[in-house]
Amino acid sequence: MVEHASARTQPSGETSGPKTLVTVRGVEREFDGGQVRALRGVDLDIEEGETLAVMGPSGCGKSTLLQILGALERPTRGEVCFGGQALSGIRDLSGFRAREIGFIFQSFHLIPTLTALENVQVPMLECGGTCKSRRKRAEGLLASVGLEGRLNHRPSHLSGGERQRVAVARSLANGPRLLLADEPTGNLDSANAVRIMDLLLEAHRRHGTALVLVTHDPLVANQAGRTVRMLDGQVDFDSRLEGRRL
Amino acid sequence: MTFWTVAWKNLLRRPTRTILTLCGIGVGIAAVVALTSLARGFERVWRNAYEARGTDLVITKATSRSPLPAPFDAALGAEFAAFPEVEGAAGLMSDLMGIEESPTMLVFGWDYPGFLWDHLKLQQGAWPQRGVPKQLVLGFLAAETLGKKVGDTVQIEFDSFQVTGIFESPALVENGSVIMPLPEMQRVTERLGQVNFLNLRMRPNLRAQGMAAVRARLKEKYRGFNAMDAGEVASRNTGVEVARGMSWATSWIALVVGAFGVANTVLMSVFERTREIGILLAIGWKPRRVMAMVLIESMALSLLGGVCGIVIGLVAVRLLERTEMLRGKLEADIGLGLFGMALGVSLALGVAGGLYPAWRASRLQPGEALRAD
Numbered sequence: 185m186v187e188h189a190s191a192r193t194q195p196s197g198e199t200s201g202p203k204t205l206v207t208v209r210g211v212e213r214e215f216d217g218g219q220v221r222a223l224r225g226v227d228l229d230i231e232e233g234e235t236l237a238v239m240g241p242s243g244c245g246k247s248t249l250l251q252i253l254g255a256l257e258r259p260t261r262g263e264v265c266f267g268g269q270a271l272s273g274i275r276d277l278s279g280f281r282a283r284e285i286g287f288i289f290q291s292f293h294l295i296p297t298l299t300a301l302e303n304v305q306v307p308m309l310e311c312g313g314t315c316k317s318r319r320k321r322a323e324g325l326l327a328s329v330g331l332e333g334r335l336n337h338r339p340s341h342l343s344g345g346e347r348q349r350v351a352v353a354r355s356l357a358n359g360p361r362l363l364l365a366d367e368p369t370g371n372l373d374s375a376n377a378v379r380i381m382d383l384l385l386e387a388h389r390r391h392g393t394a395l396v397l398v399t400h401d402p403l404v405a406n407q408a409g410r411t412v413r414m415l416d417g418q419v420d421f422d423s424r425l426e427g428r429r430l
Numbered sequence: 431m432t433f434w435t436v437a438w439k440n441l442l443r444r445p446t447r448t449i450l451t452l453c454g455i456g457v458g459i460a461a462v463v464a465l466t467s468l469a470r471g472f473e474r475v476w477r478n479a480y481e482a483r484g485t486d487l488v489i490t491k492a493t494s495r496s497p498l499p500a501p502f503d504a505a506l507g508a509e510f511a512a513f514p515e516v517e518g519a520a521g522l523m524s525d526l527m528g529i530e531e532s533p534t535m536l537v538f539g540w541d542y543p544g545f546l547w548d549h550l551k552l553q554q555g556a557w558p559q560r561g562v563p564k565q566l567v568l569g570f571l572a573a574e575t576l577g578k579k580v581g582d583t584v585q586i587e588f589d590s591f592q593v594t595g596i597f598e599s600p601a602l603v604e605n606g607s608v609i610m611p612l613p614e615m616q617r618v619t620e621r622l623g624q625v626n627f628l629n630l631r632m633r634p635n636l637r638a639q640g641m642a643a644v645r646a647r648l649k650e651k652y653r654g655f656n657a658m659d660a661g662e663v664a665s666r667n668t669g670v671e672v673a674r675g676m677s678w679a680t681s682w683i684a685l686v687v688g689a690f691g692v693a694n695t696v697l698m699s700v701f702e703r704t705r706e707i708g709i710l711l712a713i714g715w716k717p718r719r720v721m722a723m724v725l726i727e728s729m730a731l732s733l734l735g736g737v738c739g740i741v742i743g744l745v746a747v748r749l750l751e752r753t754e755m756l757r758g759k760l761e762a763d764i765g766l767g768l769f770g771m772a773l774g775v776s777l778a779l780g781v782a783g784g785l786y787p788a789w790r791a792s793r794l795q796p797g798e799a800l801r802a803d
Contacts, residue, residue, distance in 0.1 A: 289800075
């Protein structure tokens with residue numbers, strides 16, 4: 185059972201009506217002085233507590249969109265608003281990421297010199313709290329992903345599935361409102377892939393955390409309430425039109 | 431876990447590189463420790479010597495730029511000895527000489543008899559006989575170095591001298607030296623009637639007045655002469671100045687070389703961890719926290735190197751003090767101040783070497799850093 189640091193948001197099923205968490209308007213992203221156009225005018229709304237799968241062929245701009253949603257990249261043109269506030273107007277984007285966003289990457293991206301317990305505590309360092317409270321929370325998060333027996337193992341001594349479970353625990357460290365997962369099951373076998381998806385969806389169900397995941401796997405995408413397909417830097421298909429929700 | 435844990439564990443990531451960098455810093459700091467302690471020791475040894483002799487004021491000819499002051503007329507001593515405040519005046523001629531097969535040694539010619547001899551304690555034999563030429567006494571360290579005992583002869587320049595006694599002094603520099611009556615030294619150095627130091631001892635209750643009177647007379651009548659107390663004469667000794675200058679220059683060289691070494695190691699570490707730094711930024715670390723992490727790594731590396739350097743420097747100094755070249759000539763001055771200085775230099779080195787890598791790390795864009803190979 186996935187534990188959560190705070191319960192700012194009610195589970196999606198208990199809210200009076202969906203509120204928009206993220207608004208993307210006319211977002212373009214260019215690289216190499218405009219030679220590469222990764223995003224070509226994306227419009228997208230993400231509701232609080234929504235699960236959204238972003239699909240599409242390689243190079244269509246899925247990961248770039250995810251990075252812009254997580255304030256890791258700035259759009260060349262267009263605007264992204266989070267909770268009604270434009271990201272371009274936020275001075276402390278690091279603090280924003282620490283509080284509001286949880287990231288999960290395909291390659292896990294854990295710090296190799298730190299143990300599982302320490303890796304989960306890394307994002308907490310930006311949000312205060314005592315050493316003891318951070319440790320306690322990290323232990324709870326790792327227990328919730330089934331790793332209570334692997335607290336002091338470094339990533340090199342964990343399997344791929346276990347590493348991704350540490351990454352899931354880390355992404356929930358500060359109780360974010362939005363989880364961004366870039367092919368979270370891409371490097372895992374099918375059994376571990378199922379387990380990771382279960383953990384992510386459980387976090388979503390228990391705490392109403394919105395989940396945006398980039399995937400190539402239709403089975404993974406099918407577990408999300410909404411699917412967006414991208415092509416050549418634009419949204420080509422949005423299942424919301426069919427009214428499908430988890 | 432704290433923020434420090436992350437920085438500390440980064441240092442342990444590549445132990446071989448960390449150890450090699452520590453060695454590099456350690457050698458630099460060791461050079462600083464060794465040279466500074468020897469330079470300070472050199473100064474202290476001379477100060478001790480003047481204090482042991484009971485000298486209140488030393489007169490030298492200031493125009494000399496050679497390691498030893500220029501000789502001047504020994505008759506000056508009689509003029510100052512006539513001052514009512516002056517208890518005694520003793521001329522001194524000193525030079526560095528190669529004796530037989532041994533390395534260069536300090537050879538003194540002292541007014542004999544005179545107050546300069548009062549602090550020496552005879553271990554064996556007797557003092558030179560008045561009026562008998564070609565006699566000398568050896569400090570016990572000089573006797574060990576030369577392998578001489580009472581009754582042996584010592585060849586200095588073209589003359590053979592008889593060792594009449596072996597003495598011990600509270601001043602290390604005298605224990606490693608050869609002392610003969612002044613006229614003998616003047617003859618050996620072909621400077622008859624001359625001295626290069628004039629030592630004055632004041633009457634106990636008239637010390638300040640006596641020193642002022644002598645200085646006034648020198649200013650009025652003997653331009654180009656200096657009158658210094660024991661501390662001044664030690665600190666303005668040309669050898670001490672050269673040693674101090676070398677230690678200062680070496681410290682700076684060590685600082686610059688060490689800073690480049692630290693910068694290289696830390697920059698390499700930042701380059702290798704570009705993606706990792708991207709992760710830290712992505713999950714919410716502020717650029718200034720990343721900067722602090724890299725700076726702490728750099729300073730921890732330098733401080734550890736500084737501690738290694740202090741240990742290496744102390745061992746090196748103890749070994750150097752036992753070599754024939756330095757034995758009986760100087761004793762390193764090692765104290766908490768020196769350790770503080772060495773750690774201060776290490777810390778400065780860590781900051782200087784870590785600033786650029788830290789700045790670079792903090793400027794990384796998380797999105798770009800995550801795409802790094």
